[in-house]
Amino acid sequence: MHGSARADAVLFVVSAYTLSKRALDRLETAAAGAATGLARLIRLEETGPSLIDALDEMRAEGHRRIRVQPLGVPFPESLMSWLPGVMADWRTRGQNADTWLELGPDPATDAEALLAFASATLAHPDPAQPIADVAPRLGKPGWTDPPDFEFHLLVCTGPRCAIHGAAPFTHMLKDELKAAGVFDRCLTTRTGCIYPCNRGPVLALYPHGHWYRLPDQEATRRFVREVLVEGGTAEDLRFHTARAVRDSHTPKQEAAQ
The missing domain is CATH 3.40.30.10 (Glutaredoxin)
Structure with missing residues (x-):
């Protein structure tokens, strides 16, 4: 199987230690809309399916050409360096060698995409919220003692x-x-x-x-x-x-x- 073959499924991976269910749902919707074929999205940290489990599931569903695509700005450079080895290790397990894997680029390396993202935040339809009437605080009373x-x-x-x-x-x-x-x-x-x-x-x-x-x-x-x-x-x-x-x-x- 050659690297030029187009992936028939995309596994978006997100690195975020704190992420609400609502925010995760929005990311999943965006990922599904961006891909032409099947798309999944997982968090690399915290709970939920791991990268290994997600690849196992996608292969079990019949996908043999999978693109793992980092999503998020910034995406940790240490994880970008780590992911290829993990993906290669997965291919050594069982019959996984019949599945072609490829790692998509770090989204932060696309200057035009970064500019578009920054511009989109300033053009957001929701207005910026003034804080003149917000009471000053650095925390909550319950955060004082363990x-x-x-x-x-x-x-x-x-x-x-x-x-x-x-x-x-x-x-x-x-x-x-x-x-x-x-x-x-x-x-x-x-x-x-x-x-x-x-x-x-x-x-x-x-x-x-x-x-x-x-x-x-x-x-x-x-x-x-x-x-x-x-x-x-x-x-x-x-x-x-x-x-x-x-x-x-x-x-x-x-x-x-």
Whole structure:
């Protein structure tokens, strides 16, 4: 299959850590209207189908020529460099080598398109809103102090963890915390990349300083039960402990040697 063959399906990919359902719907509508054939749109971060899952679904539907098109300005240059390798890896799985993939250009490299986009914002039919009568504020009263918690769970929802199964992980973790009765004892924070990307899905537990790889529901359930409920460490799931925690458990004489 040759690179000159026209893609029969387009997978638009968006990088946005905060995106409302309404905004996502607008993007999906625009993507569908722009493509001549089938078009899908996914977020590379947070929840939803990952790039790998979306490609699997499109191939299962019979598409054998797929264009992956970054959408958004600016689109992270680091992801533009990362995407080709992920797409190439996908083609090594199963029978995926029969599917031609191509990566569309970074939209921010088209000067005319950028000019048109900037001009469109100034020509928007909705008028600009004056703020003369808006009360000054930098935040809300509830943003002053953190909520009370026993466990701070940092959950990576970055694109590199997403391809390792992190996309549905946040919801699965929430369900397991509730089922075990410890949801209110936890402050769960979704994060961008916290490293190491190859270990995804990654969860960091503080103040304990332990890092875990939780690849599936069974591992997640064990983490909740053995670590949060029973106070253990689930050694086979843990792959790292923060230096400060390691040092605090090192005898002083041993540390001085």
